[in-house]
Amino acid sequence: MNVYDAVLCDFDGVIRHYDAAGLVELERSYGIAEGTTVKVALAPGLLTPVTQGQITVEQWRDSIVEGLARLLGSPERAxxxxxxxxxxxxQLDxxxxxxxxxxxxxxxxxxxTNATFQLEDDLRALGLARFFDEVVNSARVGAVKPERRIYEIAAERAGADAVRCLFVDDREENVEAARALGMTGVLYREAADLREALAPLLEGDRGAVLP
Structure with missing residues (x-):
């Protein structure tokens, strides 16, 4: 019998990673702190509406530029x-x-994943359209991590009880919310974290043994 009946996994920060070198270089040239743009973009007031499917990706991007323009005082730089x-x-890991x-x-x-309506197009472009057994996209289901409902939907679609699910995410608040439902939660920092978490499931798999 498997130790888990399902693996629930986040996308950005675990599977997909962005190369922000060009953005950081531009921020430096403008004399602003590195990460300023991402901080504005991921602020709950801007991010939540798009990940709940209330606005489009284009509207979200416009709101990012507006927020940066207010901060910098320069619409062109924003x-x-x-x-x-x-x-x-x-890049995919x-x-x-x-x-x-x-x-x-x-x-x-x-x-x-807390994502936008663009997620499905992204998965197709990355060759992952058929990789996952199910995709729970916050913009499609109207609930975002760490709200309880999105975890319940994920477990239901996996056909598993919450207590039999392994949940992997790079944000501590999302992991804690999963644990509150009885899931085994893993805070992801590097691939070794996932290897260790999956080891009981992959016991007997020759590839699970590290050299």
């Missing part, structure tokens, strides 16, 4: 930063994907 943010290149593929041979793997 627009340039907003464009650099939108164009940041994404192949080691994480490999671990999830092996887990998927034993239990369902469900993507659980």
């Amino acid at each position: 627009a340039a930063l907003g464009d650099a943010f939108a164009r940041a290149r994404a 192949e080691e994480v994907l490999g671990l999830l593929r092996r887990a998927q041979e034993r239990v369902p793997v469900v993507l659980v």
Whole structure:
């Protein structure tokens, strides 16, 4: 019998990572603190509406530029930063994907992410459209992590009780919310965290043993 009946996994910060070097370079040239653009973009007041499906990605990006313009006093620089943010290149962690593929041979793997209506297009572009057994996108279901409902939806779609789910996320508040429902929560920092968490599930899998 498997130690888990499902693996629920976050996307950005675990599977997908952005290269913000160009954005950081532009921020430096403008004399503002590194990470300012991301801080504005991910502020709850701007991020929550788009991840709840209340506004479009385009409207979200416009709100980022408006927020930066108020901060910098320069619409032109704000627009340039907003464009650099939108164009940041994404990379997939192949080691994480490999671990999830092996887990998927034993239990369902469900993507659980605070995302926009663009997520499905992103998954297709990245070659992941058919990778996950289910995708729980906050913009589609109208609930965001760490709200209880999104975890319940994920467990339901996996066909598993919450107490039999492994949940992986790079944000502590999201992990704590999963644990409150009885899930096994793993705060992700590097691939080794996922390897360790999946080891009981992959016991007997030759690939699970580190050299």
